[in-house]
Amino acid sequence: MSETVAVPASIDTSVPKNYLNHDKSIKSWLLTLDHKRIALLYLVTISIVFLVAGVLALLVRAELFTAGETLMKPDTYNQFFSLHGILMVFLFIVPSVPAIMGNFVMPMQLGAIDVAFPRLNLASYYIYLIGGVLVVTAILAGNIDTGWTFYTPYSARLGSSVIFMTLAVFIAGFSSILTGLNFIVTIHKMRAPGLTWNRLPLFVWSIYATSIVQVLATPVIGITMLLLLLEKTLQIGIFDPALGGDPILFQHFFWFYSHPAVYIMILPAFGIISDLMGVFSRHEVQGYKFVALSSVAIAFLGFLVWGHHMFVSGQSAISSIVFSLITYLIGIPTGVKVLNWVGTMYRGSVSFKTPMLYALSFLFLFTIGGLTGVALGVLGLDIHLHDTYFVVAHFHYVMMGGTVIAAIGGLHYWWPKITGKMYNETMGSIAAVLIFIGFNVTFFTQFVLGTKGMPRRYYDYQIQYEALHQISTVGSWILASGLFLVLFTFIHSLMKGKKAGSNPWGAATLEWTHTASPPSPHNFDEQPIVTHGPYDYHALARVSGDGAAQTSEPELSESRH
Amino acid sequence: MDQQFDASKMGMWIFLVTEVLLFSGMFVAYTVYRVWHPETFDLLSGALDWRLGGFNTLVLLGSSFTVAMSIHSIQKSDKKATVMYLVITLICAAAFMVVKYIEYTTKFEHGVFPGAHFAPHGEHYAPFDVPYAPQFFSIYFVMTGIHGVHVLVGMGVIAWIAIRTAKGHFDSQYYTPIELTGLYWHLVDIIWIFLFPLLYLI
Amino acid sequence: MDHASHGHHITPKSLLIKVFGSLILLTILTVAVSRVHLGALNVPVAIAIAVVKMMLVVTVFMAVKWDNKVNALVIGLSALFVSIFLIFTLFDTAYRGDLSNVDRVPISDQQRQQSAEMAPADAGAAASEMPASGH
Structure with a gap:
């Protein structure tokens, strides 16, 4: 069919070969070793997961519109919220930013032609896909209603579908490990000449910290899922109290991965926001070193706080106290980041392009999410708020208001680079505002519901909660319309978007300054040599003003202030 | 070339970290249950035959040594010696698995299964039917089982590497796959260095 | 050489x-x-x-x-995180039940003790299992 479609000859000759059009066969896509194409494979797959899990969320919210039965039976409801959680956490948000934007952007920001192990990169994608297939199998096998946490002993006694689901999580974890490993080695070994650690874009720093967490934490969910599998099939009695096991031990195992996983989800978002703040404030990101190292600090501290998910599980009081205290500490590096972002805007001149609107939404929503997290770390308060909608609201503010918003912002920001086309700025901005409003209507309400005592995951509720539930559900529709508008904006851009220049935002990182939009198959025509920092817009202006290529200019960023 | 070698090696080390963390879950489970039921674990280490475990330790240490020697040989481009050492490694690994097989089958014959099906009988195993014995054996089977899988995988890789060496794919200028396989094999050995005393001796 | x-x-x-x-x-x-x-x-x-x-x-x-010192660092990291996993889990399991309203003895043990206490009462088969509680 592609043969018969008439392609205007002018385009065919004038467009230089880029990574999208140099080979159009399906095989060249499915067996590609190009990090950019792999990123797009992930983009499509992960977007489908997001769509499915998002629709599940809408259905769950719709069911809660009235007390009692609205749309579905309780069992269906339990399965829907479980699947929403499992899909969103393990197949959407954990791989999202690293696998899509990390893959696409990070090697280019390093000035590398690809990641360190391109074959491994492709393998990670297919392993992820196998995980996805197993999830579908598990859904077809039916009745997964464990929530995304798979707590024992319930999960160990449920039907065989749990086996598929735990295998799926195990295998998806493998994909995550291999991606992390690949990225760490890439960042260590593939940096362009002159790209010292102090000149790495903050997005790279955050991907680096994320990858370390992935490599260290993910194997533990592997062994946990394996033990759960054996508990289920052979009744090995490690987690099941009826056999002499300890269900709280399962929670330790689970959260040793799943709490650091929270930072796998949020750290890349921090990186995107740092880059956006720099570019759209046209100012060097304030406190570069602190922002970079706070990612590493968060990654480390993230391993020491998993027990704050277990304050009411019956774990020892001493461990609750230790975990609670360390939880407060995470506020410090996180605060360092937020302050520096605000400082960057204060010193720079802000342009309110769509990506920046998302960055501002992020700043607002993530701050709420983070602060309520510290509140939940308070032992006494947590007894009241545990397992209520307050917790649900908190982690949606961090995961959705933080990561997803940052990811959408980043996607807008890198869209011209990925596709070579601009999107419609008006539509983009309207979508950003809709998402911001819809999100707050949906989830701020849930903070109120939670403090009033509405427990999470319940199918039915007392009539006095109904009004707030209805507001929340209406919010979910606004949110969804905003998200669909984003999808529409992107499709519109693909069909009718204006051609993007190589550096439409005037950014100073290598993927903008040294590659075409879209980039050529090997990214760079010649090996770039880095002579200035990632947010040194003055140096950039000088270079482009002279019309000169990168020469061995002296380092200017230090002397400027 | 050197860059590529460096990158591959670092990748392997990071992979080994994930392996260590994978096993760490089992070591944590072991420690937690040992702290809870020290007398059970004390008693039950006697249920395992330290002579078989000790033999396996020596065999694995030997295989670790021969892998190190195979790298030493290929660095000197002595392909014949490299293949010989790799084959000895394989023989050691096979011996380890045979002993493991004997240990497992003897236990299964006497009703020593992991978990709920634990029902020991026979004069050696019957006295070990104490509370939390199933947990000990669950941990034993899972730990040694996962380790055994790693040995089998290692055997496959070593066989492949040996064949490639024999075909002349490697010399002192390029031997990255042998070096990486060696690292993996040493890790498998290290895990056993810990499993042996924890399960068989104390 | x-x-x-x-x-x-x-x-x-x-x-x-x-x-x-x-x-x-x-x-x-x-x-x-x-x-x-x-x-x-x-x-x-x-x-x-x-x-x-x-x-x-x-x-x-x-x-x-x-070898490259980075690799040594990588190994050190894995040791560090294994210790964190172990020690922080032990903070709970080794002190489980330090809150007075939680029983230190697991439910399965309590049941075992209960059935052991009941055993002497119904004599016969149960008594043969528990020689220590004999006459």
Whole structure:
């Protein structure tokens, strides 16, 4: 069919070969070793997961519109919220930013032609896909209603579908490990000449910290899922109290991965926001070193706080106290980041392009999410708020208001680079505002519901909660319309978007300054040599003003202030 | 070339970290249950035959040594010696698995299964039917089982590497796959260095 | 001569043999020590010997001593995080029930004790299982 479609000859000759059009066969896509194409494979797959899990969320919210039965039976409801959680956490948000934007952007920001192990990169994608297939199998096998946490002993006694689901999580974890490993080695070994650690874009720093967490934490969910599998099939009695096991031990195992996983989800978002703040404030990101190292600090501290998910599980009081205290500490590096972002805007001149609107939404929503997290770390308060909608609201503010918003912002920001086309700025901005409003209507309400005592995951509720539930559900529709508008904006851009220049935002990182939009198959025509920092817009202006290529200019960023 | 070698090696080390963390879950489970039921674990280490475990330790240490020697040989481009050492490694690994097989089958014959099906009988195993014995054996089977899988995988890789060496794919200028396989094999050995005393001796 | 090719370190044969010998000796030692009753000391001694053996394998067989320092850091990290996992879990499990409203004895143990207390009452079959509670 592609043969018969008439392609205007002018385009065919004038467009230089880029990574999208140099080979159009399906095989060249499915067996590609190009990090950019792999990123797009992930983009499509992960977007489908997001769509499915998002629709599940809408259905769950719709069911809660009235007390009692609205749309579905309780069992269906339990399965829907479980699947929403499992899909969103393990197949959407954990791989999202690293696998899509990390893959696409990070090697280019390093000035590398690809990641360190391109074959491994492709393998990670297919392993992820196998995980996805197993999830579908598990859904077809039916009745997964464990929530995304798979707590024992319930999960160990449920039907065989749990086996598929735990295998799926195990295998998806493998994909995550291999991606992390690949990225760490890439960042260590593939940096362009002159790209010292102090000149790495903050997005790279955050991907680096994320990858370390992935490599260290993910194997533990592997062994946990394996033990759960054996508990289920052979009744090995490690987690099941009826056999002499300890269900709280399962929670330790689970959260040793799943709490650091929270930072796998949020750290890349921090990186995107740092880059956006720099570019759209046209100012060097304030406190570069602190922002970079706070990612590493968060990654480390993230391993020491998993027990704050277990304050009411019956774990020892001493461990609750230790975990609670360390939880407060995470506020410090996180605060360092937020302050520096605000400082960057204060010193720079802000342009309110769509990506920046998302960055501002992020700043607002993530701050709420983070602060309520510290509140939940308070032992006494947590007894009241545990397992209520307050917790649900908190982690949606961090995961959705933080990561997803940052990811959408980043996607807008890198869209011209990925596709070579601009999107419609008006539509983009309207979508950003809709998402911001819809999100707050949906989830701020849930903070109120939670403090009033509405427990999470319940199918039915007392009539006095109904009004707030209805507001929340209406919010979910606004949110969804905003998200669909984003999808529409992107499709519109693909069909009718204006051609993007190589550096439409005037950014100073290598993927903008040294590659075409879209980039050529090997990214760079010649090996770039880095002579200035990632947010040194003055140096950039000088270079482009002279019309000169990168020469061995002296380092200017230090002397400027 | 050197860059590529460096990158591959670092990748392997990071992979080994994930392996260590994978096993760490089992070591944590072991420690937690040992702290809870020290007398059970004390008693039950006697249920395992330290002579078989000790033999396996020596065999694995030997295989670790021969892998190190195979790298030493290929660095000197002595392909014949490299293949010989790799084959000895394989023989050691096979011996380890045979002993493991004997240990497992003897236990299964006497009703020593992991978990709920634990029902020991026979004069050696019957006295070990104490509370939390199933947990000990669950941990034993899972730990040694996962380790055994790693040995089998290692055997496959070593066989492949040996064949490639024999075909002349490697010399002192390029031997990255042998070096990486060696690292993996040493890790498998290290895990056993810990499993042996924890399960068989104390 | 040992450092001839490729700029890579070649570990001398004699050193490999020495390390292998030490590993064998340490294995014999750990078995021997476990035969001696040291009370609470048996466990730490066994672990200490295992750690020494591990260090030998890591530094010489895996050649970390001559390797890029980043790799040594990577190994150190894995040890650090395994300890975190272990120690923080023990903060709970070793002190479980320090809140007075949670029983320290697991439910399964309580049930076992209850059935043991009931056993002497219905005599016969149960009594034969529990010789200690006989007459």
